Amino acid sequence: MKPAGKSGQQPEKSLNLQALQRTPGFMLRLAQLKFFEGFYEEFAALGVTPATYAIFVVIRDNPGVPPSSLASLLRLRLPNLIKILNELESSGFIKRNRSKADRRAVELMLTPKGAKLIHEAARVTAPYNQKMLAPLSEAEQRTLLELLNRILPF
Amino acid sequence: MKPAGKSGQQPEKSLNLQALQRTPGFMLRLAQLKFFEGFYEEFAALGVTPATYAIFVVIRDNPGVPPSSLASLLRLRLPNLIKILNELESSGFIKRNRSKADRRAVELMLTPKGAKLIHEAARVTAPYNQKMLAPLSEAEQRTLLELLNRILPF
DNA sequence: TATTGTTATACTCTATAACTATA
DNA sequence: TATAGTTATAGAGTATAACAATA
Numbered sequence: 366m367k368p369a370g371k372s373g374q375q376p377e378k379s380l381n382l383q384a385l386q387r388t389p390g391f392m393l394r395l396a397q398l399k400f401f402e403g404f405y406e407e408f409a410a411l412g413v414t415p416a417t418y419a420i421f422v423v424i425r426d427n428p429g430v431p432p433s434s435l436a437s438l439l440r441l442r443l444p445n446l447i448k449i450l451n452e453l454e455s456s457g458f459i460k461r462n463r464s465k466a467d468r469r470a471v472e473l474m475l476t477p478k479g480a481k482l483i484h485e486a487a488r489v490t491a492p493y494n495q496k497m498l499a500p501l502s503e504a505e506q507r508t509l510l511e512l513l514n515r516i517l518p519f
Numbered sequence: 520m521k522p523a524g525k526s527g528q529q530p531e532k533s534l535n536l537q538a539l540q541r542t543p544g545f546m547l548r549l550a551q552l553k554f555f556e557g558f559y560e561e562f563a564a565l566g567v568t569p570a571t572y573a574i575f576v577v578i579r580d581n582p583g584v585p586p587s588s589l590a591s592l593l594r595l596r597l598p599n600l601i602k603i604l605n606e607l608e609s610s611g612f613i614k615r616n617r618s619k620a621d622r623r624a625v626e627l628m629l630t631p632k633g634a635k636l637i638h639e640a641a642r643v644t645a646p647y648n649q650k651m652l653a654p655l656s657e658a659e660q661r662t663l664l665e666l667l668n669r670i671l672p673f
Numbered sequence: 674t675a676t677t678g679t680t681a682t683a684c685t686c687t688a689t690a691a692c693t694a695t696a
Numbered sequence: 697t698a699t700a701g702t703t704a705t706a707g708a709g710t711a712t713a714a715c716a717a718t719a
Contacts, residue, residue, distance in 0.1 A: 380592065381580040382673065388649055389555035389660075391573055392667040398594055399549045400544035416686095419545055426535040433700065434534065440552055445687060447702060469695045469700045489525065494543055500669045506543075512663045513546040515654045517553065519536065570709095587677065599710060623677040623718045630686060676719070684711070692703075 400497055407493045413486050416441070416449060421475065423482040424459060429472040431464075458482060556653055561647045567640050570595070572604060574622040575629065578613060585618075590637040612636060 393470070404415050409460045419439050424430060436446040450473070453459045458479035464470035473500065498506045539545045550664035558569050573593050578584060580658070590600040602625070608611045612633035629637065652660045 373590055380577070380584065380588065382577070382592070384576045384580055385573060386571075386665065386673060388576075388644070389664060389667070390551070390569060391555055391654060392559060392664060392671065393547060393551040394569070395594060395671050396667050397544070397547040404544060415544060415548070419539060419542075422538045422542075423534070423536070426538055430534065431700075432702095438534065438536070440549060442688060443701075444704090446547060447522060450700090459716085467696070467700085472700065487693085490542070498543060498670060501666060505666055505669075508662065509558055509666045510541060510546065512655060512659055512666075513543070513550050514540055515548065515551050515659075519540060585677080586679095595709095596711065597677085598679075598681090598712085605679095621719070625678065658677085674719100677717085677719100678715105680713105680715075682711100682713085685698100685709080687706100689706080690704085693701085694699100694713070696697100696699075 403493065403497050407489055407496075408486060408500070411482065411486050411489070417453065418483075418486060419478060420446075420449065420453070421458070421486070424473050424475050425480065425483050428474050429462075431472065435473065453479070490502050555559050557647065557651050560645055561650075562640060565636065565640050565643070567636070571607065571638060572637075574600075574603065574607070575612070575633060577641070578629050579634065579637055582628050583616075585624050585626065589627065605632070 392502075401415055404418075408414070408418065420435065423435055423438060432446055432450060433443060436443045439446070441449075450459065450461070454461060457476055460474050460476055462472040462474060464472055498509070501509065504506070555569055558572075562568070562572065568594070574589065577589055577623055579590060586600055586604060587597060589595075589599045593600070594604075604615070607641065608615060611630055614628050614630055616626040616628060652663070655663065
């Protein structure tokens with residue numbers, strides 16, 4: 366998925382959209398598309414995607430996390446995550462250690478290069494989120510996050 | 520995309536997830552996945568997907584809507600929408616009329632069979648939404664919808 | 674020439690099956 | 697035998713280019 370599209374920013378004022386506007390799943394989809402499109406614009410220069418951003422953050426905050434935990438957390442199938450991890454490792458952003466306690470298990474770590482990348486990306490995060498949520502007050506932004514957290518199984 | 524997955528319902532309590540939980544784009548993605556997975560479960564018997572559900576609703580409320588408007592509203596590329604419309608038409612759920620004012624333009628309508636299908640689907644909608652939003656009060660559900668509407672360009 | 678709809682096609686994302694190695 | 701990781705591969709979903717018919 367790449368950039369926006371010329372046709373979608375002020376869509377079709379003349380249509381009756383009440384039913385969809387009251388459909389949470391549809392509104393969540395549109396909101397997620399907006400965030401992902403904005404993400405690609407803001408983070409393109411760093412070469413970070415929504416998926417790799419989340420992977421970096423989780424490894425940063427949980428060094429040694431195994432791929433299986435990462436996959437279930439991010440809602441990625443393990444084989445699909447492995448492909449991304451292979452690219453991140455061959456690019457030198459992460460490394461894999463074999464666990465000494467259980468030699469089947471893999472422990473994921475950031476390399477210094479990876480730590481540097483997520484550090485730079487993290488500085489874009491706040492202004493990016495602010496831009497996406499601009500129509501909401503600070504309190505409303507917190508409310509939105511809290512409601513989303515409540516409907517999810519954390 | 521089809522059903523849930525055994526591994527993701529109570530993910531990884533032991534990990535530090537604070538950063539992602541404060542990342543609206545990530546939480547929106549998880550919420551959207553939850554709604555779509557639940558949708559497939561609830562609407563599978565009717566053969567309706569999130570995309571076709573939205574298409575049916577817009578045509579029902581806006582008979583004669585052209586494919587181009589439908590595509591920009593639903594954030595689908597026109598060629599991808601056309602493929603879905605072809606299937607819905609050959610299955611007898613919608614029909615295409617050529618506009619008399621502009622013979623390039625197509626006007627989309629539900630057939631009686633399509634109207635019946637969306638009528639049956641609409642009866643599943645309220646309990647489905649209630650199930651997805653169960654952790655929220657009625658007032659909170661309204662707040663969530665309102666905040667999502669505010670960050671989108673309607 | 675520009676616009677609407679359409680076809681063909683490529684690319685990305687996601688899903689399943691099967692394999693390796695450890696336990 | 698069961699589990700963690702990996703590979704291979706198939707299937708959706710989404711993207712662009714090019715074309716026909718009409719304006």
